[in-house]
Amino acid sequence: MTVEKQAPASESIMVVGGGISGLTTALEAAEVGYEVFLVEKNPYLGGRVAQLNQYFPKLCPPTCGLEINFRRIKDNPKIKVFTMADVEKVSGSPGNYEATIKLNPRYVNSNCTCCGECAKACQMEIANDFNFGMDRIKGAYLPHEMSFPARYVISSRIIGTEDAKRCKEACKYDAVDLDMEAKTVNLNVGSVVWATGWEPYDAHRIDNLGFGRHQNIITNMMMERLAAPNGPTQGKIIRPSDDKAPESVVFVQCAGSRDENHLPYCSYICCMASLKQATYIRAQYPDAKIYIFYIDLRAPGQRYEKFYNMIKQDENVFFIKGKVAEVSEDPDTKNITVVAENAVTGEKIHQTADMVVLATGMQPTAANAKLPADLKYNDDGFIINDYENGGMFASGCANKPADVVSSNQNATGMALKAIQTLVKR
Template sequence: MTTDNSAPVSGSIMVVGGGISGLTTALEAAEVGYEVFLVEKEASLGGRVSQLKHYFPKLCPPTCGLEINYRRIKDNKHIKVLTMTEVQNVDGSPGDYTVTVKTAPRYVNENCTACGECAKVCETEISNEFNFGMDRRKAAYLPHNMAFPMRYVMDPSMSTDDRDKVKQACKYDAVDFDMEEKTIDLKVGAIVWNTGWKPYDATRIDNLGFGRYQNVVTNMMLERLASLNGPTQGKIVRPSDDKAPETIAFAQCAGSRDENHLPYCSYICCMASLKHATYLREQYPDAKIYIYYIDLRTPGLKYERFYAKLKEDKNIFFVKGKVAEVSEEDGTGNINLVAEDTISGDKIRQTVDLLVLATGMQPTAAVDKPAADLTFDADGFIVNDFSKGGMFAAGCANKPADVVTSNQNATGMALKAIQTLVRR
């Protein structure tokens, strides 16, 4: 490490991003005594994991991993959590950074008990982005049932009448529409970027029909449909008519391994579709499930066994071939797809009730590049420069990864951040 030993060293670490890897990074550093600023742009911690029904390797619900981490955060005086906050600028060098952060107003203070009385009287509705716009929620809302902090948010679009109603409904004087945006500077010695990933924008994949046909959904939308706190309370149904799907197709590598979109493999998509097949099988024992793939990648013995078990299901069909065309059947909402079976050479034409696109993960930093002296690869992932030190990327900000790999990586980057603060 090339840190100048004559420069002052801050004893604080900033973790940018409060998803599962950000939580791990923050806790690993704080539990050995370092002050940590945990910065999250959303109104709650939890990241993508909070949107899942189950996650590998144990197929746990999000509560399994998040609740214990939230408890550890609450019990640790070294962690300062800043939600609805984004990094505006980073100046300085390893050991001595000045980070400017901007916090948007929540319009709800710490008196909030999450009683929900504000939502009962609010009539203004907004798109529910937590469910990828598949339903709507009140403009007075709790981000989700595992929110941390467990505190409501008042959307700025709320009508004047509703603002008066929610203030009157709150028994705890928690609603404060006089809150303003705040910008502050924080001194830290190291920064770990855990900015995570976004589902690739499937509307950009012209030939697969997303955005044109209601019964073409993405893998993350299916995850929300299957979740008890999702738009259908866990029932997987077709968006067009709430019908129980009898035939479901998965189009793997939807936008991944494609020079026109994401040229790399997103690592998690194959296992996600295999997991989704189990969701469907639990609800619909006789449904027929077709998985169209280029290569099925199941990294590790446990994942390979999971795949092997699904291959025993006589109603799950694996087709080695990429979905090339998608259209909608007149009058039914069913989806017609065309693919080529690369083993037989035959062109396949099939009609299904529901098509699920296994869209890949795009690093958030590729879409919203941090204002800091970082190195990025061609795909927008942050490249770690260990010789320079000071700033590091963990989890899916650094590479496509599952939860286990992200957490292992986050632990390592917490150690790298600590090393920046320790003078030799």
């Protein structure tokens, strides 16, 4: 007796999240012939990788990996990209899902040439979220220099103001559309891959480490933006209080990670991020002293172990095994003193530095806002993949803490799982 295989109601795949995992998932599926809808909440693709100065394994700038992916997406008619889009609901079963997508207004249409005249005309400034609020941008802005799609955004905060009118009048290409409204799109897809990524843990919640109270305490992602050529200081690492070149920097590992009051798990890549950022400082300030306070150092894999060993050879980098208990600020110099107990010698250490960098943990986006679908989560907010039932899968850091290489490998696997869902039905 032969059994006929039932065709899925839809042979399309929806990928939610346009970071490195979402891009890889979408491209892997589309390049073997499947229709893919790529849904991203931001006005640009690239996710957290776009905010880095360099990333492992080759310490490349984001342009190195993202640029080719953007070209592949642009050239592939199988991929439909929705930016500034929120998934409001996903219902159905494997092979036949109904997804409701809300498209938020950009107030700039496809006529945009990125000439920048709207930004020149705009007078109001808003906090720059891409740089974690370390600088300000105009209310008409390009999110960053390699934004894809390459199109300006008019902030909703200036809609209805004279600034908005000035933006429209300045545009020679009729690209500014102040009458844009939110609209809803319904998609029928056979499988869904959630590549919703991660957020830096909110360092304000770690009371004893002083973030928000002391200006010269920053997070590791803020350091990435300081070191980036397109960052708030054009790549110059200077301390926030007075723009001074730092002569000493303390890195505080596991800031919020491996802590039952915050994130109980290890965020996998924070140790390597701090070692990488030590090279940023060293490149600009060869004589600066760098102090790394850690519980345990994690260098996952031979390549990372080699990198760690290289950093250990630097006579101006000091590793202290001890958990930082408190910080204080000198009101005159704005220098920061961290206090920790050396776990090896037992002595109490007071180390003063010009700047402190908190290696804040990696928290899944879904931990703060559950996704509008029937998904299972572990206690930390990471999505649990149900391979037996199939249909919906989590890719990259939506599933577990990971670096870029691991996220890409995982994303390729999730693309295959999504395809298998369509083939099996």
